[in-house]
Amino acid sequence: xxxxxxxxxxxxxxxxxxxxxxxxxxxxxxxxxxxxxxxxxxxxxxxxxxxxxxxxxxxxxxxxxxxxxxxxxxxxxxxxxxxxxxxxxxxxxxxxxxxxxxxxxxxxxxxxxxxxxxxxxxxxxxxxxxxxxxxxxxxxxxxxxxxxxxxxxxxxxxxxxxxxxxxxxxxxxxxxxxxxxxxxxxxxxxxxxxxxxxxxxxxxxxxxxxxxxxxxxxxxxxxxxxxxxxxxxxxxxxxxxxxxxxxxxxxxxxxxxxxxxxxxxxxxxxxxxxxxxxxxxxxxxxxxxxxxxxxxxxxxxxxxxxxxxxxxxxxxxxxxxxxxxxxxxxxxxxxxxxxxxxxxxxxxxxxxxxxxxxxxxxxxxxxxxxxxxxxxxxxxxxxxxxxxxxxxxxxxxxxxxxxxxxxxxxxxxxxxxxxxxxxxxxxxxxxxxxxxxxxxxxxxxxxxxxxxxxxxxxxxxxxxxxxxxxxx
Amino acid sequence: xxxxxxxxxxxxxxxxxxxxxxxxxxxxxxxxxxxxxxxxxxxxxxxxxxxxxxxxxxxxxxxxxxxxxxxxxxxxxxxxxxxxxxxxxxxxxxxxxxxxxxxxxxxxxxxxxxxxxxxxxxxxxxxxxxxxxxxxxxxxxxxxxxxxxxxxxxxxxxxxxxxxxxxxxxxxxxxxxxxxxxxxxxxxxxxxxxxxxxxxxxxxxxxxxxxxxxxxxxxxxxxxxxxxxxxxxxxxxxxxxxxxxxxxxxxxxxxxxxxxxxxxxxxxxxxxxxxxxxxxxxxxxxxxxxxxxxxxxxxxxxxxxxxxxxxxxxxxxxxxxxxxxxxxxxxxxxxxxxxxxxxxxxxxxxxxxxxxxxxxxxxxxxxxxxxxxxxx
Numbered sequence: 051x052x053x054x055x056x057x058x059x060x061x062x063x064x065x066x067x068x069x070x071x072x073x074x075x076x077x078x079x080x081x082x083x084x085x086x087x088x089x090x091x092x093x094x095x096x097x098x099x100x101x102x103x104x105x106x107x108x109x110x111x112x113x114x115x116x117x118x119x120x121x122x123x124x125x126x127x128x129x130x131x132x133x134x135x136x137x138x139x140x141x142x143x144x145x146x147x148x149x150x151x152x153x154x155x156x157x158x159x160x161x162x163x164x165x166x167x168x169x170x171x172x173x174x175x176x177x178x179x180x181x182x183x184x185x186x187x188x189x190x191x192x193x194x195x196x197x198x199x200x201x202x203x204x205x206x207x208x209x210x211x212x213x214x215x216x217x218x219x220x221x222x223x224x225x226x227x228x229x230x231x232x233x234x235x236x237x238x239x240x241x242x243x244x245x246x247x248x249x250x251x252x253x254x255x256x257x258x259x260x261x262x263x264x265x266x267x268x269x270x271x272x273x274x275x276x277x278x279x280x281x282x283x284x285x286x287x288x289x290x291x292x293x294x295x296x297x298x299x300x301x302x303x304x305x306x307x308x309x310x311x312x313x314x315x316x317x318x319x320x321x322x323x324x325x326x327x328x329x330x331x332x333x334x335x336x337x338x339x340x341x342x343x344x345x346x347x348x349x350x351x352x353x354x355x356x357x358x359x360x361x362x363x364x365x366x367x368x369x370x371x372x373x374x375x376x377x378x379x380x381x382x383x384x385x386x387x388x389x390x391x392x393x394x395x396x397x398x399x400x401x402x403x404x405x406x407x408x409x410x411x412x413x414x415x416x417x418x419x420x421x422x423x424x425x426x427x428x429x430x431x432x433x434x435x436x437x438x439x440x441x442x443x444x445x446x447x448x449x450x451x452x453x454x455x456x457x458x459x460x461x462x463x464x465x466x467x468x469x470x471x472x473x474x475x476x477x478x479x480x481x482x483x484x485x486x487x488x489x490x491x492x493x494x495x496x497x498x499x500x501x502x503x504x505x506x507x508x509x510x511x512x513x514x515x516x517x518x519x520x521x522x
Numbered sequence: 523x524x525x526x527x528x529x530x531x532x533x534x535x536x537x538x539x540x541x542x543x544x545x546x547x548x549x550x551x552x553x554x555x556x557x558x559x560x561x562x563x564x565x566x567x568x569x570x571x572x573x574x575x576x577x578x579x580x581x582x583x584x585x586x587x588x589x590x591x592x593x594x595x596x597x598x599x600x601x602x603x604x605x606x607x608x609x610x611x612x613x614x615x616x617x618x619x620x621x622x623x624x625x626x627x628x629x630x631x632x633x634x635x636x637x638x639x640x641x642x643x644x645x646x647x648x649x650x651x652x653x654x655x656x657x658x659x660x661x662x663x664x665x666x667x668x669x670x671x672x673x674x675x676x677x678x679x680x681x682x683x684x685x686x687x688x689x690x691x692x693x694x695x696x697x698x699x700x701x702x703x704x705x706x707x708x709x710x711x712x713x714x715x716x717x718x719x720x721x722x723x724x725x726x727x728x729x730x731x732x733x734x735x736x737x738x739x740x741x742x743x744x745x746x747x748x749x750x751x752x753x754x755x756x757x758x759x760x761x762x763x764x765x766x767x768x769x770x771x772x773x774x775x776x777x778x779x780x781x782x783x784x785x786x787x788x789x790x791x792x793x794x795x796x797x798x799x800x801x802x803x804x805x806x807x808x809x810x811x812x813x814x815x816x817x818x819x820x821x822x823x824x825x826x827x828x829x830x831x832x833x834x835x836x837x838x839x840x841x842x843x844x845x846x847x848x849x850x851x852x853x854x855x856x857x858x859x860x861x862x863x864x865x866x867x868x869x870x871x872x873x874x875x876x877x878x879x880x881x882x883x884x885x886x887x888x889x890x891x892x893x894x895x896x897x898x
Contacts, residue, residue, distance in 0.1 A: 056706045057543075060536040067533035071526055091702070271756075461756055463732040507719070508726050 051091035053305045054259050054512070061088070062309060065215075069313055074236045078206050081313075085215040089178075092219075096177040099136055100213060106132045107187045108208045111194045111201035122195060129191045133184045140176050143167050145380030179219030181377055185344055187212050190226045192348055199226045207233045214315075216306040220299070222320040222340035229315070237314025245489040245499075247311030252502040253487060254304025259510035261473045262297035265290040267511070268470070271461050273436055276446050281453025283460065284446050291436050292429045293474050296325065299338070323481040325428070328420040330394040333428060341377070345370050364399070368392040378435070383443060387434040394427055543705040552709065561712050565845025567747045570736045572720040573728065576747045578845035585843065586613055587854050595620040595862055598869035602642040603861070604790070606673035607649030610798045614854050620862040621645075627673035629658070636674050638789040643868050646674070646790045647829065647861065648781065652800040652815060653752040655774055656759035664777040669784050676788055741806045749847045752800040755810075762803040763810045771814065775821045782826040792868060795822070796829035798849070798857075801842045804835050829860055 051058050065084045069077055090097050110129035114122045144167050151163040167174055190211065193199035202208040210233055217224060272279050272287035279287075303320035310317045320340050327333035334342045353366045368389070375388020401408050410416040430447065437443035460467065489495040542548045552558055562569050565578045578584070592615075603621035605611060608629050616624040622642070627634055629650070638644045648668070650658060658667045710716065727733045734740055739753035751760040759766050778795055785793045797815050815832040822828060834856055835841055841853040849857075 052703075055703045056710065057540070057703045060540055060706065063536045064533045064540070067529035071530060461737070461754075465731045466733060469731055508723050 051088050053302060053309075054255060054263075054510075057091070066312055070239050077236075078210055078233060081215070082206055082210050082213065085210065085213040085218060088215040089213065089218060092178045093175065099177055099180075100183065103133060103136065103184065103187050104209050104212050107191050107212070108202070108205055110191050111208070112203070114191065114194050115201040126191055126195045130188055133188050137180060137184050140167075140174075140180055142376075142380045182221045182223055183212055183218060185223050185341075185377075186217075186221075189223070189344060189348065193226050199230070202226070202230055204234075214310070216309040216315075217317055220302050220306070221338075222303060222306065222318050223344055224317060224340070228318060232315050235314075240314060242490065243314055244312050245492070245495045247308040247313075249487050249489045249495065249499060249502070250308030250311060251305045252308075252499055252506065254301040254306075254308060255506050255510075256502055257297035257301035257304065257477070259506060259512065261477060262294045262301060263511040263513075264466070264473065264509075265294040265297070265470055268460050268462050268467070269294055269436070272459075273438070273442075273446075276437070276442055276449070279449075279459055280455045280457050281449040281451075282456045283458050285450045285453070286458060286460075288429060288433055288436075288446070288450065290470065290474075292325075292425075292432050293477065295432065295435070296321075297477065323485060325425055325478070326421060326482060327424050328417055329424055330391065330398055330427060333424055334391075334395075341374070345374055349373065360403070364396045367395050367399070371395070382440050383434045383437060386440065386443070387431050390431045390434065394431075539706060539709055540702075543702045543709060549705050549709075559712060561708060562846070565843050567738060567749065567843075567847055568845035570749075571734050571738050571747065572717070572724040573734065573747065574721045574725065576845040577721075578843055581843065581845060584850045585846070585848070587615055587618055587851060587858070589615075589617075591851060591855060592618045592858075596866070598622060598865050600642055601865050601869050602639060602644045603865060604636070604644065604646040604674055605649065605861075606646065606668075607796075608651055608654060610651055610848055611649050611854075611857060614858060618858045619865065621865045625674075629654075629673060630667060630671070633671060633673050633675060636676060638676070640789075643792075644790050645865075645868055646785050646793045647796055647864075648785075648793065649796045649798065651798045652762065652803060653749070653760040655797060655814065655818070659774040659777045659781075661773060661777065664781060668781040672784075674785075674788075739802070741802075742809060746801070746805045747845070748800070748802040748806070752847070753802040753806070753809075759814075762800045762806075762812060762814070764812060766812050766814055766817075768817075771817045771821060775818055775825070778818075778822065779825050792827065794827050794829055794864065796831055796857075796860075799832050799835055801847055801849075803832075804838065805842060807836065829864065831857065831860065834860070 051061060061084070065080065068080055072080055086097060089100065107129055110125050113125045114129075117125065147164045147166055155163060190199065190202075190208075194201050202211065207230065211224075211226060211230055212218075214224075214229070214233075269287045269291045272283050273291075276284060300321040307317045307320070318340055320338060322336040322339070324333050324336040327336055350366060350370045353369070354362060355366075356363060358366070369392075371388040371392030372385055373388070374391075375384040375386070378384045378387070410420065433446050433450075434440070434443045437446055458467075462470070487498065489498075542552055563582060565576065565581045568576050568578060568581075597620050599622035601621040601623075603619055603624045605624065605626040606629060607626070612626065612628050616626060625634070625636070657663055711720065724735055727735065728740075734747070737750040737754065739748045739750055740746070741748070741753075751757050752762055754761055755763050758764055759770065782793050782795070797818065799815060802809075803811055803815070819828055819830065819832070835853070841849050841856065843850045
């Protein structure tokens with residue numbers, strides 16, 4: 051079920067109305083049932099994957115807490131392997147086999163190529179949001195192992211931790227310390243929270259259906275067949291994609307956080323105006339925060355963090371970002387995207403540590419320049435994220451940097467292109483000066499909410515465009 | 523207390539809609555009930571775009587032929603007419619044709635086993651709208667559409683080819699999937715007040731952004747509305763305005779020829795092709811028509827026969843609906859006349875005229891034939 055659908059609107063009304071009419075026991079059951087329905091709307095049978103993951107990690111949590119010494123580690127490893135196993139099977143099997151077939155078919159004298167997953171199990175598709183709920187489940191067992199979180203005894207509540215519908219398929223990737231205690235509490239009806247949650251949902255929806263899906267019309271057209279378009283078209287399309295992916299993903303996060311807030315739950319912030327960052331490291335502190343802190347806490351710091359030799363720090367940084375790229379998708383494009391961001395960070399760190407003279411003196415103008423440079427670097431990397439193949443990505447970059455003609459070819463009307471630029475300007479202005487919409491004044495809330503809903507209806511594009519991050 | 527009651531009531535109504543949308547049986551029961559107006563009651567293009575200018579209020583009366591509209595004709599009892607076509611002719615009652623017997627199968631939807639009567643003149647007309655040519659006669663599709671899943675097949679040809687599987691309706695259909703969203707939009711958005719909202723949105727988008735919903739296309743003078751696939755300059759060969767190389771036209775004609783020979787070998791005395799021009803071809807001829815129909819007709823000369831609807835329609839302006847992508851009653855009547863002229867031409871002899879509808883005709887056969895009445 052997509053947040054930008056009528057189906058979800060009705061679903062949300064039903065669940066929220068029932069939620070506030072039930073006691074604590076009824077609420078967790080209702081939310082669990084609703085989350086199952088929400089997930090099964092994509093492909094019902096895949097609920098079994100979630101069920102297995104939940105049972106394994108629930109038991110693992112209890113056993114880790116109960117045991118001491120090496121046994122705890124063994125149980126943790128089993129739990130992590132079972133999670134990663136699902137991920138590897140569904141997400142990385144084809145990538146691995148494809149590369150083996152390409153690289154070693156002649157070398158190993160295989161009689162025929164190794165079969166792809168679809169050939170072994172016809173009709174199989176990647177379960178939606180697999181990387182998200184797998185990472186959330188993993189963070190639970192790791193935290194129990196570290197002793198930061200007591201094992202959850204209530205099976206229903208633990209299931210809800212993994213399956214809570216607002217953040218089930220595209221995050222934020224939560225930590226047990228934040229949400230498990232909230233599931234145990236009874237949240238009274240709080241009009242302030244409801245107003246704030248609804249407004250955040252409306253803003254998220256605006257970003258998704260008014261901005262992201264409109265920009266997607268131009269982006270999809272240009273990226274579908276890049277060789278048919280001029281460098282200018284590809285440049286504008288890439289610029290649009292930079293905002294499309296932000297509005298698409300942060301819009302989803304806003305709707306998820308808002309939907310949870312209406313019911314009294316506080317989920318972690320996932321975006322803080324990332325395109326206003328003055329450096330790549332600042333960008334990663336503002337973009338997909340729940341994932342970047344996950345990698346920081348569970349990969350970068352265990353590898354030694356900043357407390358190891360300088361060379362090792364750079365290697366760790368590169369490793370974390372390549373893994374992050376791979377987390378997004380099983381393709382060389384994502385690996386290159388991660389590698390590129392890792393390289394940016396390593397180069398920035400080298401400059402800071404060894405060539406501080408190259409660092410610009412902080413003045414208002416240099417701050418603006420830093421924001422622009424950071425934005426351009428991020429935009430360049432998005433080409434790999436969006437292009438269908440590495441060759442397409444290199445072709446697009448080449449054409450953008452060395453354009454041969456300047457004609458803008460698009461399916462959008464001139465008025466739509468101007469409107470798209472206006473929306474981007476509006477977004478930047480809003481993020482810069484009004485990052486949070488104040489809803490404390492009820493009349494102001496009604497007016498703003500009504501305006502937002504009207505604009506969403508009038509200028510929204512509703513053709514069931516899936517969220518980009520669902521595929522991860 | 524009142525708030526609690528209201529919230530439960532709203533939730534109950536919303537739940538009702540979700541249950542109906544998730545169930546094939548309930549959904550079809552609801553949409554076939556008298557409480558559910560047809561979504562295309564003002565024309566399919568209006569339904570897609572919600573532009574008020576193209577809301578055709580008399581669409582219902584202009585889109586079907588009634589017995590009063592039928593041409594009076596002599597019935598050619600020795601001709602057995604088989605029609606294999608699309609939405610342009612599927613609502614024309616079979617009794618309006620003058621052949622002794624007339625059958626119709628919808629391309630891509632239905633098929634039927636037949637036994638050709640050697641005592642009759644068996645003719646087959648394969649009708650297609652212009653925008654369907656690229657899809658149905660490409661190298662990839664023609665075999666599947668016209669031969670493997672043929673509209674008509676004999677016991678012999680059935681052994682060689684598969685046929686369309688039947689569709690079963692279950693209580694729980696596409697649980698939660700894409701169909702549910704489409705059904706909810708249909709269930710909720712098809713009534714008066716919602717149509718007003720949709721019209722307002724369509725007007726704002728056209729006025730401010732020059733955008734027509736669903737990427738459908740307005741003619742440059744904004745007088746006519748066309749489907750995207752027949753009038754956009756970027757969608758490909760389905761469009762009247764997309765350049766089509768000669769090699770592609772040749773490919774279409776070659777595949778039509780293969781289809782022609784397939785049916786002739788099945789035993790049909792003659793097979794005719796008919797291409798109904800796109801609405802855009804007729805109503806916006808100066809916007810760069812690629813001349814697909816004239817080119818096909820030229821290239822097919824001497825290989826198979828075609829019914830020329832393009833020449834008849836090309837200077838007309840009122841043979842297509844305002845709010846729909848199909849032709850109206852006048853267009854249908856023109857088609858019926860063309861087919862009847864052809865039928866008379868191929869008939870070996872003519873029987874005396876028979877008036878009225880639902881009549882029984884005495885034929886050379888020993889059994890009386892009931893002429894087929896309205897078909898869906």
